Amino acid sequence: MLNRRQLLGAMGAAGIGIAATACSTGGGQPAPGATAAPTGELKGTVHIVTPEFAGTDGKEAFEGKILKAFTDKHPGVTFQVDYTPWDKLNEKLSTLVAGGQPSDLLMTGMGWTEPFAHKKVLTKLDKNAVLGDAKVLDALVKQGSFNGDMYAMPFLLESRPFAYRKDLFEKFQISTTEPKSMEEFNSLLEEVKSKSGLVPLDMLGQNLRQIWGQMIFAFGGTQFSPDGMSITFDQEPGVKALQWMVDLQNKGLSDFNFKVPTGQPSAYQQDKTLMAWGSSGAWPQWLKQTPQLTEEGKLGIMLMPTVNGSKVLYQGGTLVGLSTRSQNSAAATAVMQHLITPDALTQASLFSGKVPARSDLPPNPELAKNKLLDFSVDNLQYSVTDGGTPAWMEIRGKMDPELEAAVTGKKSVADTIASLKKIAEDAIGRIK
Amino acid sequence: MTDLNTVTEIEKVKPLKPVRQKSAKRSRRIGRIVLWVALLLFSLVMVLPFVWMIFTAVRPAAELAQPNPPFFPRAWDFNNFVRAFEAAPFGIYARNSFIIGAVHVVTVLTLGSAAGYALAKLRFRARNWIFAWFLATMMIPFYATVIPSFLLVRFMPLFGGNDIFGQGGQGWINTWWALLIPGAVGAFSIFLLRQFYVTTPTELIEAARLDGLSEPRIWLQIITPLIKPGLLTVALLAFESGWNNFLWPLLVTSSEDLRVIQVGLSVFRQESNTQWDLLMAGTALSAVPMIVLFLFFQRYFVNGFVNSGIK
Numbered sequence: 214m215l216n217r218r219q220l221l222g223a224m225g226a227a228g229i230g231i232a233a234t235a236c237s238t239g240g241g242q243p244a245p246g247a248t249a250a251p252t253g254e255l256k257g258t259v260h261i262v263t264p265e266f267a268g269t270d271g272k273e274a275f276e277g278k279i280l281k282a283f284t285d286k287h288p289g290v291t292f293q294v295d296y297t298p299w300d301k302l303n304e305k306l307s308t309l310v311a312g313g314q315p316s317d318l319l320m321t322g323m324g325w326t327e328p329f330a331h332k333k334v335l336t337k338l339d340k341n342a343v344l345g346d347a348k349v350l351d352a353l354v355k356q357g358s359f360n361g362d363m364y365a366m367p368f369l370l371e372s373r374p375f376a377y378r379k380d381l382f383e384k385f386q387i388s389t390t391e392p393k394s395m396e397e398f399n400s401l402l403e404e405v406k407s408k409s410g411l412v413p414l415d416m417l418g419q420n421l422r423q424i425w426g427q428m429i430f431a432f433g434g435t436q437f438s439p440d441g442m443s444i445t446f447d448q449e450p451g452v453k454a455l456q457w458m459v460d461l462q463n464k465g466l467s468d469f470n471f472k473v474p475t476g477q478p479s480a481y482q483q484d485k486t487l488m489a490w491g492s493s494g495a496w497p498q499w500l501k502q503t504p505q506l507t508e509e510g511k512l513g514i515m516l517m518p519t520v521n522g523s524k525v526l527y528q529g530g531t532l533v534g535l536s537t538r539s540q541n542s543a544a545a546t547a548v549m550q551h552l553i554t555p556d557a558l559t560q561a562s563l564f565s566g567k568v569p570a571r572s573d574l575p576p577n578p579e580l581a582k583n584k585l586l587d588f589s590v591d592n593l594q595y596s597v598t599d600g601g602t603p604a605w606m607e608i609r610g611k612m613d614p615e616l617e618a619a620v621t622g623k624k625s626v627a628d629t630i631a632s633l634k635k636i637a638e639d640a641i642g643r644i645k
Numbered sequence: 646m647t648d649l650n651t652v653t654e655i656e657k658v659k660p661l662k663p664v665r666q667k668s669a670k671r672s673r674r675i676g677r678i679v680l681w682v683a684l685l686l687f688s689l690v691m692v693l694p695f696v697w698m699i700f701t702a703v704r705p706a707a708e709l710a711q712p713n714p715p716f717f718p719r720a721w722d723f724n725n726f727v728r729a730f731e732a733a734p735f736g737i738y739a740r741n742s743f744i745i746g747a748v749h750v751v752t753v754l755t756l757g758s759a760a761g762y763a764l765a766k767l768r769f770r771a772r773n774w775i776f777a778w779f780l781a782t783m784m785i786p787f788y789a790t791v792i793p794s795f796l797l798v799r800f801m802p803l804f805g806g807n808d809i810f811g812q813g814g815q816g817w818i819n820t821w822w823a824l825l826i827p828g829a830v831g832a833f834s835i836f837l838l839r840q841f842y843v844t845t846p847t848e849l850i851e852a853a854r855l856d857g858l859s860e861p862r863i864w865l866q867i868i869t870p871l872i873k874p875g876l877l878t879v880a881l882l883a884f885e886s887g888w889n890n891f892l893w894p895l896l897v898t899s900s901e902d903l904r905v906i907q908v909g910l911s912v913f914r915q916e917s918n919t920q921w922d923l924l925m926a927g928t929a930l931s932a933v934p935m936i937v938l939f940l941f942f943q944r945y946f947v948n949g950f951v952n953s954g955i956k
Contacts, residue, residue, distance in 0.1 A: 298895075476919030
């Protein structure tokens with residue numbers, strides 16, 4: 214018979230064994246200098262990990278059209294594409310990095326650049342060589358940068374402007390003039406509520422981490438210091454941004470309980486609200502489920518004004534980075550250059566419904582049908598995103614429960630900020 | 646006191662109604678009805694997600710777009726199954742999942758029963774320590790071991806271009822070895838089978854030894870046939886974990902030819918949209934093999950857990 218002491222002893226031994234195994238890792242190597250434009254004949258296999266282009270249609274769009282256009286010019290290059298869903302992309306990349314063999318090109322999310330650049334997974338890029346003559350705004354390049362250097366190329370974006378029911382605004386005699394300040398925006402919400410009797414805004418039922426990220430910028434702040442090694446979200450803008458969210462809930466201007474499963478009609482689609490923090494990626498769903506809301510006369514779009522008279526447009530999205538372990542960096546760099554060309558980017562946007570990262574794409578009638586996307590392309594200069602620290606991958610997943618506790622009144626704003634501060638500082642402390 | 650004075654008079658009297666007996670029967674019947682109703686309600690609760698899955702799988706897109714779609718579909722759109730099947734190469738994925746499940750059944754039964762028999766019936770010095778080690782490893786979550794496991798596979802010597810020190814190549818990454826070997830046997834299977842072997846009579850083993858049988862033959866021909874419910878239970882669990890495995894195959898493969906059915910289902914769950922009709926159609930199709938297996942072997946499956954003391 215096994216006694217308690219034997220059991221605990223075996224457990225301890227098992228733990229030591231696993232810890233010892235986990236310590237043997239083949240992480241990234243020091244980043245070489247910035248990549249330059251490839252020269253000479255390109256050949257070999259380029260490995261790509263992508264969370265985009267899932268399924269048979271996606272494979273056809275990516276390999277059958279976008280990458281085929283590249284191999285038509287460079288027949289010596291072949292591709293091995295690893296399609297990985299977004300919700301498991303971090304695990305996939307982490308294991309590849311630990312195994313010392315990340316693919317040549319890695320597609321990652323917004324806010325992921327700092328963590329992967331800090332771990333020496335991504336190579337520093339020569340901005341001019343990679344982007345060429347593509348007009349990619351500095352606000353977007355910054356989101357693919359770490360310590361002032363570009364490590365990932367913005368590719369596809371998921372923008373979140375505010376959509377509103379233009380027809381109902383007119384019906385209730387609410388001004389459709391875009392608010393110029395935070396006070397005007399708040400007054401608009403109050404006016405919508407008093408005149409329509411409905412909850413004005415479908416926002417708190419969505420991703421609270423992203424909302425807080427946007428609102429910190431709207432209040433003139435940042436989440437982290439420029440080097441990402443200390444937090445700034447506990448300063449006045451961060452506190453005010455969270456208080457603004459709590460006030461939305463308390464005053465009935467938005468409702469956390471309007472949360473619906475992804476793919477189900479949102480509160481805005483169900484006519485429960487007159488405004489929504491929209492998403493360019495949700496446009497196909499709107500077209501399918503509530504096409505009447507996408508009509509010219511019914512859809513208005515606006516941006517969140519900031520305290521200093523500017524605007525903010527939250528961006529999620531996908532960036533492309535080059536691995537420090539790439540065995541074929543010349544061909545991989547050429548593929549990056551190809552992905553940002555008008556044809557390739559248009560194809561990618563048409564398939565994914567996401568906003569192309571360059572602002573000088575020739576007009577495309579199909580893309581223009583997505584009015585949230587079209588509006589976002591015209592307003593890319595206001596792009597902001599959350600994150601900005603090498604420890605972001607560890608922090609981001611722990612934020613939502615804390616913010617939810619604040620919005621639903623289970624925790625004060627001060628306590629929530631304190632909890633978030635501890636989470637972030639612990640995570641940053643582990644990478645210092 | 647009775648007024649009956651003679652034996653004849655007493656014999657003529659009919660017995661009184663067995664009141665107490667009847668009331669006991671009635672209360673048993675009522676108890677059974679209550680039990681059946683409770684079990685029926687509980688079964689409905691358990692089966693409801695599956696019913697919802699089927700109904701969602703055949704619901705037209707327009708109905709799904711309603712804020713509160715009716716429970717019973719007003720129209721049945723079986724085309725969802727076709728569209729789901731066309732959205733990804735599910736034929737390849739299903740084949741791969743089946744191979745993984747089937748191979749794991751064989752390896753888990755062979756290796757797990759051998760280890761279980763040894764831990765239950767053979768006397769050796771470190772037996773309890775080894776068993777405790779297995780129990781301890783069961784308490785470690787998969788996420789804690791995924792990177793070490795990946796590294797073992799990645800640096801496997803003499804495979805995939807690796808040298809004797811496991812350097813220079815890919816190891817088992819993106820090969821069938823990575824899909825089949827790490828799950829070839831698990832601590833839980835060994836534990837479960839050991840519990841079954843413990844309940845078998847040691848006298849049989851001793852008698853067999855006296856008759857001159859070798860230990861492998863005793864294990865294979867004498868004792869293992871006595872634990873068929875346990876073997877079936879472990880086989881079902883092994884197939885289920887192989888068939889439903891998602892994260893590990895995703896991590897160790899990049900080629901579409903090696904991807905599994907659960908990866909295919911993720912096609913319908915995108916960042917800002919979930920195609921519930923196709924997701925449920927695909928999920929329903931992927932659940933069919935497990936449901937059929939369970940329906941066939943549920944008696945053994947339940948017995949397996951009951952007999953091993955896990956309830």
